[in-house]
Amino acid sequence: MTEQQPTPEDDEVITVDQTDKRSIVPFIAAAVLAVVVLGAIVAGGLLSPAEKNVTESDKITAAVRNFVEGSNTTDLVPPPGTGCQGFDPKRSPLAGRPAGKTVEITKLENPAVDGNRGKATVTVKIDGAETTSTWNLTRSGDKWLVCN
Template sequence: MNEEQSGSDDQPVVVDQTDKRSVVPFVAAVVIAIVVLIGIVAGGLLSPAEKNVTEADRLAAAVTNYIDARSRSDLRPPPGVACPGFSEETSGLGEQLGGPNSTVTIDGKGFENATVNVDRAKIDAALVVNGNPVPSSWKLTRVDSAWLVCSF
């Protein structure tokens, strides 16, 4: 099984190190990366995401903010999401939301029928109150470019 190999181990291995390497592919990759980054920045400046948001999206966000703040606060209404002087009870919203200690979430059906009239708006929301689906109608007012839950 041990056979003697003659000649092949005695020959020196010649390594050719004369090939020249180029930095051209690396420079090209850097240039392409810079062009892509410039394109991304220019796209963000020319078409910011805020401009793609509709009024219906802003109304839905205001209602979502109210419901989220309501779940984290014992105050009715929660601070910063409703007009000054707003009351859940006198607006009828307290009854729709199942009282002050209810659990309220937004149903997967979301929002529909958004109507805007200058600085006043209405939107219908599909809610889940204490595990039961409840349709509700929300009235909002624009205050300092932000939509707040109000009764009018």
């Protein structure tokens, strides 16, 4: 079986209009918009850096974490740079911790500020046993230090 070849009369002439002109304007507009958005992001970062967005509660949380991390790495009580003036090691929030045991913070709640004094309810786990206590802190400059 052979197929029939179309005859020239059956062929329909298709005219293609190629006068459609494309414009570069949408691409330029998108590029300008991207530059404006990036400029706004950079300006926002310069005018309001992230480190200025740290709350006092965040600073108290960081002070407690620094105290615990320092206690895990040194035998000094308080760890250097984490305790307030006149810190009494016998009244430390971690007093009575078995020597060489790692302290883990499992919960830190209700950080509160009252002037230059702060408090937080801290739950720590030492050798599998959890204890909860209220930690007292004092502001020294813009840094919070653990007190007792």
